[in-house]
Amino acid sequence: MKRILFSLLLSSSVWAVQAQDAKYVAAMTKNIALIDSAHIKYFANADLSLFETEANAFERIATAEKDKWQPYYFAAYCQVMEALYVKDKDKVDGWADKASLNVDKALSFSPDNSEILCLQSLVATSRISVDPMTRGLPYGKEAAVLLEKAKKLNAANPRVYMLQGQSLYYTPEQFGGSKVKAKELFETALKQFASFKPATNLDPNWGEAYTKHLLSTIK
Template identity: 55%
Template structure:
């Protein structure tokens, strides 16, 4: 039996994911701390994509929350490095493509005027690929809806279409069964918040 399947790995991952699931930890310092722990787990578990995936998730969430636009690219680069590691271990993975889409989205936020076109289409491409792999992944609809919600109407955004996407995402969340207790399952609460807007 490999260490990867061990209770120790599962336990360490489950503990960090529980921290991620707690909204109290969604500040930059806490997210950085959790990312560091996932990086340590990844270093010990060289064949596992999930620790890299979650480290990337933490970084990209920080990039999206960062108010100082001059810091976003550096944080996003960390997310990019981690997700490329995950991608190398688990190619053609819809969950990884969702994070790659978020990384592109975070880059738009630095300067929407000059970056919107390039990174907007990159984000959309990753989500389209994720949907091809797994049409039942609720995070794909959530992120497509988020994009529609935050994109100005003259650039193809639509609050109405966003609402439809969020409603589809919630239906999929209701039916969604994560592959394991440490598999990605984030987004349902956020979908509800966006829908409430």
């Protein structure tokens, strides 16, 4: 009898966990898909509201799950997009600070993660726009160091080369930028994208279309 009861309790626990995991996957899948809509909405009419909505949604998922890095990662991704796109430069650091907090939480669950370090580098990059003359060197160096760490952890990560190329693309030549070197890195990124497969359907898989766009602008 005890064995039967134990078996029933175990089966119920497994079912509950599977149902919870299915709910989590469904919520994450839905909100990750909406990130593309947020980009489209922004470029259509400079509206950042969907990024904020999605950041809040991912933070709610993260609070409910408590032990997964992906919700914190995507919350930070949406917040750093706010920091990069917002027109009012007085708001950049506020969004970057929020993104940084979520990046730190993601790292606490997955410390040696190339994807999270790439995003952390993007947070540093976003802060440069507030005052490029004074911030370009310190934050640019911070972003570069983080990308090298990300590369050592996973040299096959296409976002490493995409972000390194982006840095060279947008940096003036007198300060070390180079469209020629950026092109080489974009081409490397595209080769990596061609064979890249995220560990799960909930892991980062963005950047290929953006890389192609930047590459197309280099004559």
